[in-house]
Amino acid sequence: MSEAKIIDGKAFAAGLRLRVAAAAAELKTRHGLVPGLAVVLVGDDPASQVYVRNKGAQTVEAGMASFEHKLPAATGQAELLALVARLNADPAVHGILVQLPLPRQIDTEAVLAAVDPAKDVDGFHPVNTGKLWSGAADAMAPCTPVGCLMLIKDALGELKGKRALVLGRSNIVGKPMAALLLAEHCTVTLAHSRTVDLAAECRRADILVAAVGRERMVKGDWVKPGACVIDVGINRIPAPEKGEGKTRLVGDVDFEGAVTVAGSITPVPGGVGPMTIACLLRNTLIAACHQKGVAAPAI
Ligand code: NDP
Numbered sequence: 001m002s003e004a005k006i007i008d009g010k011a012f013a014a015g016l017r018l019r020v021a022a023a024a025a026e027l028k029t030r031h032g033l034v035p036g037l038a039v040v041l042v043g044d045d046p047a048s049q050v051y052v053r054n055k056g057a058q059t060v061e062a063g064m065a066s067f068e069h070k071l072p073a074a075t076g077q078a079e080l081l082a083l084v085a086r087l088n089a090d091p092a093v094h095g096i097l098v099q100l101p102l103p104r105q106i107d108t109e110a111v112l113a114a115v116d117p118a119k120d121v122d123g124f125h126p127v128n129t130g131k132l133w134s135g136a137a138d139a140m141a142p143c144t145p146v147g148c149l150m151l152i153k154d155a156l157g158e159l160k161g162k163r164a165l166v167l168g169r170s171n172i173v174g175k176p177m178a179a180l181l182l183a184e185h186c187t188v189t190l191a192h193s194r195t196v197d198l199a200a201e202c203r204r205a206d207i208l209v210a211a212v213g214r215e216r217m218v219k220g221d222w223v224k225p226g227a228c229v230i231d232v233g234i235n236r237i238p239a240p241e242k243g244e245g246k247t248r249l250v251g252d253v254d255f256e257g258a259v260t261v262a263g264s265i266t267p268v269p270g271g272v273g274p275m276t277i278a279c280l281l282r283n284t285l286i287a288a289c290h291q292k293g294v295a296a297p298a299i
Helices: 009-031 046-061 077-089 108-114 126-134 143-156 174-183 198-203 273-292
Strands: 036-042 065-071 095-098 163-167 187-191 207-210 228-231 235-238 247-250
Touching: 009 046, 009 143, 009 273, 036 046, 036 077, 036 273, 046 065, 046 273, 065 077, 077 095, 077 108, 095 273, 126 174, 143 174, 143 207, 143 228, 143 273, 163 174, 163 198, 174 187, 174 207, 187 198
Parallel strands: 036 065, 036 095, 163 187, 163 207, 207 228
Antiparallel strands: 235 247
């Protein structure tokens, strides 16, 4: 049995960050434009703090400006909306990211809808969702599925006519992933917890994207031989072999089972994960170009 090609998302993301940095340097030289990303963190969730720190560091590394706004957990809706309004009006800020999850007292939908769609580098604003589904060229698409699509295209080349199965229908991964694959002329199935005979649906897919949040749910015999398997899932499980109380990350796909059947597959960690921030930087660069009225580089 031959083994699948392991898709190295870490290396791909590093290359993408370099391309973003080169494009940012050129924008600065030619147009005096420094793309700026504002990240808003409310509260002290440790995982969110790590994400925000990484986003800030990688933004600066790419030669762009990073603005971090850390607000206390008790921040009210009005105060957060006022900050978003200030960032919307700030010409040095081209991208705004409000780190989720937000504390309970805040209406997340209202905050996301308050971000200027032109600065919505997360692609969560309803205007951008509509643009994505209607195929508008200037749609700002969510970062994780954009990263998945890049990996799929790198692995397979032309996607036209391929059967794609997206497992999971969240607004941040599953649905935009389906829209992006549809735009590439795939025949797309969007599966979820009420899908009947998930295994059979998966077995038909040339491209299988798993975004469920259920550890190793997709078994090797659910995978069509030669398929491209993209595992978005991040699940932390106990790892007693590493010591008492230790954990490790696994995806939504049973990697050991799938790697002998698939044509290409992303590992967890080191697959989709690193692509998200790299795509956020890319979205910020593109948003800055649109706002300045200069052509966005093809990266
Ligand atoms: P959500 O919980 O929002 O959505 C999960 C989806 O999976 C839902 O549509 C749900 O169906 C479906 N689902 C759940 N259980 C089953 C089941 N047993 N059979 C079939 N479908 C099922 O998750 P997210 O989309 O936010 O995230 C998915 C995974 O991706 C998580 O592990 C998350 O950590 C990871 N992730 C990784 C990112 C990265 O950068 N690599 C970024 C974002 C997420 P239904 O709608 O019917 O309830």
